[in-house]
Structures are given as structure tokens and as C-alpha cells.
Amino acid sequence: MSWDLGTRLASALAAASTDRVVFDLTGIESQYDRLVRELPVTVRFAMKACPVDEVLTCLADRGAGFDAASPGEIEQALRLGVPADRIHYGNTVKSDASIAEAHRLGVRTFATDSVQDVAAIAANAPGARVYCRLTTSGEGALWGLSRKFGCSQDDAVRVLTVARAAGLTPAGLSVHVGSQQMTYDAWRQAVDQLADVLVALRERAIVLDHVNLGGGLPALGYLDRHGRPLEPPLDKMFAVLREGIDELRRLNAAPLDIVMEPGRHLVADHGAIRAHVYRLTERRQTDGELMHWLYLSCGKFNGLYEMDELCHRLVFPGHADGEHVAAVVAGPTCDSDDAYGAAHLRVPKALASGDPVWILSAGAYATSYMTQGFNGFGPLPHTVTRAGHGHAEAA
Numbered sequence: 001m002s003w004d005l006g007t008r009l010a011s012a013l014a015a016a017s018t019d020r021v022v023f024d025l026t027g028i029e030s031q032y033d034r035l036v037r038e039l040p041v042t043v044r045f046a047m048k049a050c051p052v053d054e055v056l057t058c059l060a061d062r063g064a065g066f067d068a069a070s071p072g073e074i075e076q077a078l079r080l081g082v083p084a085d086r087i088h089y090g091n092t093v094k095s096d097a098s099i100a101e102a103h104r105l106g107v108r109t110f111a112t113d114s115v116q117d118v119a120a121i122a123a124n125a126p127g128a129r130v131y132c133r134l135t136t137s138g139e140g141a142l143w144g145l146s147r148k149f150g151c152s153q154d155d156a157v158r159v160l161t162v163a164r165a166a167g168l169t170p171a172g173l174s175v176h177v178g179s180q181q182m183t184y185d186a187w188r189q190a191v192d193q194l195a196d197v198l199v200a201l202r203e204r205a206i207v208l209d210h211v212n213l214g215g216g217l218p219a220l221g222y223l224d225r226h227g228r229p230l231e232p233p234l235d236k237m238f239a240v241l242r243e244g245i246d247e248l249r250r251l252n253a254a255p256l257d258i259v260m261e262p263g264r265h266l267v268a269d270h271g272a273i274r275a276h277v278y279r280l281t282e283r284r285q286t287d288g289e290l291m292h293w294l295y296l297s298c299g300k301f302n303g304l305y306e307m308d309e310l311c312h313r314l315v316f317p318g319h320a321d322g323e324h325v326a327a328v329v330a331g332p333t334c335d336s337d338d339a340y341g342a343a344h345l346r347v348p349k350a351l352a353s354g355d356p357v358w359i360l361s362a363g364a365y366a367t368s369y370m371t372q373g374f375n376g377f378g379p380l381p382h383t384v385t386r387a388g389h390g391h392a393e394a395a
């Protein structure tokens with residue numbers, strides 16, 4: 001399984017004469033189809049990874065539901081015609097008002113990880129279904145999601161016991177092994193944790209109807225800091241997950257639905273940014289070292305929020321041949337975090353201001369993390385393309 005810039009995305013990027021994010025809907029659809037072929041799971045796409053109407057609609061048409069983190073996301077999904085029973089409130093962080101609003105909008109399944117949150121759900125969404133998130137180490141992930149969410153295995157038993165006593169339905173357990181998880185062992189460990197809690201709950205006569213294995217499945221197109229492909233072991237991850245799902249189903253006293261909430265995995269490699277070169281410069285740092293810096297029109301605040309941690313493939317059309325130099329690549333703002341961390345990428349020496357650059361595998365967490373114009377650099381518009389349709393403009 002290797003990474004490849006599809007021809008649709010390449011031609012949409014080539015056709016763009018101004019900066020934008022381009023999504024290949026056909027690529028996203030085949031990524032979804034492949035996931036549900038590999039794993040016996042119900043998909044609830046994590047909306048925050050790509051809250052773009054066209055992308056959400058194409059996933060919903062495929063049968064996906066949605067993992068929403070706020071009433072705002074729930075409203076977006078409903079507006080696109082997604083039935084409320086295919087949306088869950090997956091954020092453990094909620095106010096009384098946001099729980100009540102979600103309930104009013106028809107959502108009946110809520111993530112939780114504390115008895116305080118359970119009490120609030122019981123008061124503001126009486127009778128709802130709750131699933132408890134277990135904390136994971138986040139090890140092996142390039143974008144960790146551990147400390148802020150989830151509770152211990154013992155606490156999960158307590159939380160779901162309290163939920164039952166409060167008139168809620170203790171419906172499930174969830175984990176998130178961290179985003180862009182690079183090791184299959186993370187899922188092995190998560191399955192072990194889930195299995196222990198399922199057994200402990202059974203002893204208290206609490207039988208769940210689903211387990212939510214979260215997000216974290218990797219994209220294939222990122223680079224490491226030396227510009228080499230990351231190559232996460234995706235096939236092995238699928239094998240470990242299939243085995244784990246069988247094991248969890250064997251342990252449960254009732255049929256167990258398996259939910260996953262992929263975000264990055266479904267969209268990252270099927271979106272790309274068309275930006276342009278500001279300037280390639282050569283400067284001596286205080287230690288006397290001569291360094292090249294390549295400044296682009298796009299950076300941390302308008303599409304590349306994760307550039308500190310994750311490095312993208314850059315394509316400079318028309319510059320494949322010719323001399324290349326190692327450069328630090330950075331965005332246009334007056335913020336020094338607006339750069340590819342310590343990475344030194346090979347860039348063409350002949351780049352001129354205004355030359356186009358394609359930033360690949362940038363389809364996840366691009367539009368959602370854009371500021372409204374930090375330093376006057378506005379959010380990028382987006383365009384979608386799909387097989388047989390050329391590309392349509394959208395803002």
C-alpha cells in the first residue's frame with residue numbers, strides 16, 4: 001500500500017491559478033469503501049478533520065455517520081440531511097447548555113468520562129445512551145490526544161454504573177489511540193484495556209452494545225523531518241484490529257457493534273493545497289551557519305496548523321530538474337512557529353516569487369484550523385473535484 005498523488009488531484013492543482021485547498025471526493029469515497037472492506041465497523045467520521053459540506057455529504061451518501069464535538073457540528077450534519085441517529089456527541093467536554101441543545105436537536109448518544117458529566121447528561125438529556133472513554137497513553141502517535149480525555153479502567157466501571165443508576169443507558173466504551181498513530185501495538189493495547197473493562201462490567205450485569213475504537217488511523221503521505229516517507233504499517237494495523245474486534249465480540253454477552261471515528265485517514269491524502277512561493281532567501285544565522293529559508297503564502301494559520309509535527313510533500317511544478325538546496329520551509333506570518341519545525345526539505349534553487357507550490361496530503365485539519373486572517377493572511381477557499389466532473393468552485 002503506497003502513497004500516490006492521484007491524477008484528479010494533480011489536474012485540479014494544475015488548473016488552480018490562485019491559492020486554495022482542493023479535495024478529491026472520489027478519492028475520499030474509495031478510502032471510505034476500503035476501510036469498511038477491511039474492517040467490520042460502523043463509521044462515524046470525525047467532523048473536525050474536514051468540516052467541508054461537499055466532503056461530509058459524499059461520506060454521508062456512502063453510509064457514514066458523524067462524530068460531532070459541539071452543537072455547531074451537529075447542526076452542520078443535520079443541515080446536510082444526516083439523520084440524528086447517525087450522529088453522536090463524541091466530545092467528553094460539554095456544558096449543561098450544549099448537552100441540552102444536542103438533545104433538542106435529536107442526538108441520543110453521548111461520550112463521557114466522569115461522574116460529573118454523567119450527572120449533567122442525566123439532567124439535560126434524560127434517558128440518553130452514554131459510552132465511556134478510556135484514557136490511552138497516546139504513545140506512537142504523532143499528534144497525541146491523551147491527557148485531556150478519558151478515564152482509568154476502574155473509573156470507567158464506576159462512571160457507567162453511576163450512569164445506569166441515573167437512568168441513562170450504559171451503551172459503550174471508547175478509546176482514541178492518538179492521531180496519526182504509527183504503531184499497530186497501540187490498538188493491541190487498547191483492545192486489551194477494553195476487554196478488561198467489558199469483563200468487569202459483565203460482573204456488574206452491565207452489558208454494552210458497542211465499542212468505539214476512535215480515530216488515529218494514519219494517512220500515508222506525510223514525510224519525516226528528513227523528507228523521507230513515514231510509511232505507517234497500515235495493513236498490519238487492520239489485521240490487529242480485525243483480531244481485536246473478534247476478541248471483544250467473543251467477550252461480550254450480547255452482539256457488539258464496532259464503531260470507528262476516523263478523521264485524518266479518510267481525507268488527508270485526498271486533499272492538497274495550492275499555494276505560492278513568497279521568496280527563497282539565504283541568510284547567516286547568529287551561529288554563522290548559512291541557511292536557506294523558503295517562505296510560502298500558506299502556513300500554520302491558513303491551512304498547515306500541524307506543520308510543527310507533520311511534514312508534507314511539496315511539489316514545485318516546472319522545477320523537477322535543476323539544482324536543489326536544503327531549506328527550512330515557513331509560512332508568511334510574523335510568528336516563528338509558522339514553519340516546518342526542524343525539518344530541512346530539498347527545494348529548487350531557481351524558485352521565483354509567485355511560483356506555484358503544491359502541498360500534498362493536506363486534506364485533514366486544514367480548513368478547520370484556519371484563522372480568520374492572522375496577520376492579514378485570510379483563510380484559503382476550497383475547491384472539490386471528482387471523477388468525470390472536472391472541478392467545481394466553492395468558497
Ligand SMILES: *Cc1c(COP(=O)(O)O)cnc(C)c1O
Pocket residue numbers: 046048049067090091176178179180214215216217261262263264265
Ligand atoms: C479528533 C478525533 C477523532 C479523529 O481522529 P483522527 O486521528 O483524525 O482519526 C476521532 N474521535 C475523537 C473523539 C476525536 O476527538
